[in-house]
Amino acid sequence: MSSTVTETDLKQEEIDLSNQEPYKQPEPSRRQAIQKKAYALFLRYWFLLGLAIVIGLAWAFPQVGKANGDIQAQYTVKWGAVIIIFLLSGLGLEVSVMLKTILRWRLHVVVQFINFILLPFLMYGIVRFFITVHADLDMTVYKGWMIALSTSTTVSSNAIMTRNANGNDGAALFNAALGNVLGIFVSPALMTAFQNDPIVFEPGTDRGNPDYLSVLKTLGSTVLAPLVLGQLIRYLFPVRVKYLAAKFKFPIINSLALLCLVWSVFCDGVASDAFTKMTAVDIVAIIFVDIFMYLFGCAACLFVARLPWPLKEEPQWVTRWRFSKKDSVAIMYCGATKTVSMGIPLINVLYSSSSYGVVGVLSLPLLMYHICQLFIGNFQVPLLKRWIEADEEDSCSEATQDVIPLSTIRKRGN
Template identity: 40%
Template sequence: MSIEKNDEDLFTLVWLGDSCGEIQFGMKKFINKFTNLNALKEYIIDKPNSSIIVIISDSIPFDGTSFVDSPQICAVYNEKLVCLYSLSEMFSTADKYLKNQQEETKKTSDQSCISKILSIARKYWFLVGLAFSICMAYIFPNLGKTGGYIRSEWTVKYGCVILVFFLSGLSLRTRQLAKEILHIRLHILIQIYSLIVIPVLVYYLTLFLSNTSMNKTLLFGMIIMASTSTTISSNVIMTKNALGNEYAALLNAILGNILGIFLSPAMILFFMKNSMFDYLSNTNNEKQKLDYGHVIKNLTLTVLLPLFIGQIIHLLWAKKIMDIREKFHFSELSSLALLTLVWSVFCTCFSTGSFKTIGTQDLIILMLIDLVIYLFFSSFIFIITRLPIPYWQFSEKDSIAIMFCSASKTLAMGISVINALYGNTNQALTGLLSLPLIMYHAEQLIIGAIQVVLLKNWIKNKLKDNTNIQSTNENEVKTDELQIINVEP
């Protein structure tokens, strides 16, 4: 007799012993588990036609004679799958069956492990893509560098930015935002905190760090990072997943990116007046002198105009655009465009040797500083919104939207601002200035994913508490009514 694929239910696997032995054994297809022999015998009394294989724990003394009077038990094995007892005609069949079960369990475990890895990769594919983009830039720097084979200063640095904001314009659900327009207090808090408070505080932090040996270009890159507007997609997704006010996040993502076109360059140029950053101003060449009007014109053409055109098309053919958006995955296309932009920036950095001027210590410190900045500003604004002050405290859902919109910074707008400031005049400089923002963007995605889980559980617990309170109040009302009825004659 041999085991075929259709014979997988030929035997019934039974575990005899404590649970620890089962874990060590690693077999998952046990139909029943018993802690003593008497319980096992009671089980098989009603199963005269069954074929049972018993795996016995080392904690139970084995006595072969105990199984002789139970013909349903075909074989008994210990935890190491050594046969202790078997009906002579069933030994070969039972042994093959157990080996098949082990292989199936191992295969299932391997598939489960691969499935988990793929699931994590799908969930954090942008971070995986970010690492891949940087690796490709390191291996093939001449392909995507400024002035390289594909002329990335035009095809990528303008093309990808325009594509990102055009797709954002096509995706904006304007009509669903009408109810959020009147939440003036929420919008003002987010925009002031994101575009004024954070830039100013980070600016003073960089002044403090300038007294150290840290690279000054990276410090100014931190200022640019802090001065950019909120993201236009990831903060909305995280707010939604955390059960926060999705439409408030979406409206402020739009508002922040429009205001950022005018405020971000103004803040950056204001901070640049500090003599510490004189070497960034290009003041030695009047033709290359930084001009606010030129920066606004550049951002209007690459950010505001594509966003506006995309929104007009969405309003005219909303239903068709919705179908196309789902079919072609606009969100993923935008992320791919961002990754291409990052790849191009790093190609230029590696080709010009920009990173050779930065020590490993500076990179580690920059990574830690970006992490602290995001954690501090996201936590601080969340605490501010929950202060129990009359007429001030925001709802739980609004607080989540405020937190994600206030502390997150957009990669697309940041690199656009850097390109608008310097264009192709200083390739090495643009790469270094982009580095703090790229690191910050990656870290805010990682930390944001953890925050989503914590905030989602917080909202669910709040809902449970409110439900319990409501249920208690209803019971009290019913009790009062019964008391009143009993008192009345």
């Protein structure tokens, strides 16, 4: 019998294969779907989970991370963590992007004006209102609010959220760096000005030390010097730095250092029983006012950046002033956010002669503000992304309508 495969056999085999149902990937089980969803939520909100963990650890073991404690946190954390944060921030800032965006002075003025002028003085007005109506709040809360709103914009989270929303991340990075450099000088000046009001900062209570030499020395060595050094290394070895940043996940290391800083501050507060002095009314007031200030800052930034005009025919200066949606997202995140990484060192320097418990309570409004801006900012990202994409789709459709069909051109030619 011949073993040769005939053409008829091959055709029959092809018919049999074609009649077979295609292979289907098995549907994931309910457990796998839940695990996948949980992992996605963890990747998005792991920093918020980390905040809860470090606060819990500080509450359980305050002696470890407090100043003059087991690990001498006043040096290892409050200096080491801040230096790491700003060194990595300098390494992560693209030098060429900084050079291109540095000339966009209008955008920078809007961001820094809202961040350093509008929000601090609005907070000052709110504090004076609470004092006038005799609100049942601790005076330390008022001081903490003034310090929190006098700090500069954050470095990492606003740039990350701007990038995730398809905004102008170059403008966000530059204003984050600019704001933190200006913050070394502006934030202590604002605090000194506010402390001259005896109604908010009552005589005989803890007041910040307006020793500018000490402030500039400490913040310059922990903030400015690492930032400049990071930029210099990035300029000299750009390819190597990008490789190391991707390999070792610089943004994650930056966030972990920030968590260490938060942990140490809470350890100080718990170890000195400072938080037990805070009432439930104080905590609720801090949360609600922080949320209001962040949302107001976002609304103010978008209003100024997009500048609505009620009439159909708008003046030419309004059209020229209005920023793009990508720029507006960068303005919003940079103008409304506040930094813990510079705010806590500022509190430590200004109140170095006070007890660590006072420093812990003063840090609470800033810590809560940071948590609120991270939580709300992450929910704003998809909304802003759709807002930008809708504008891009409109631009594409308009460009498509302007194109003359090829068939029309042929008919005209005939």
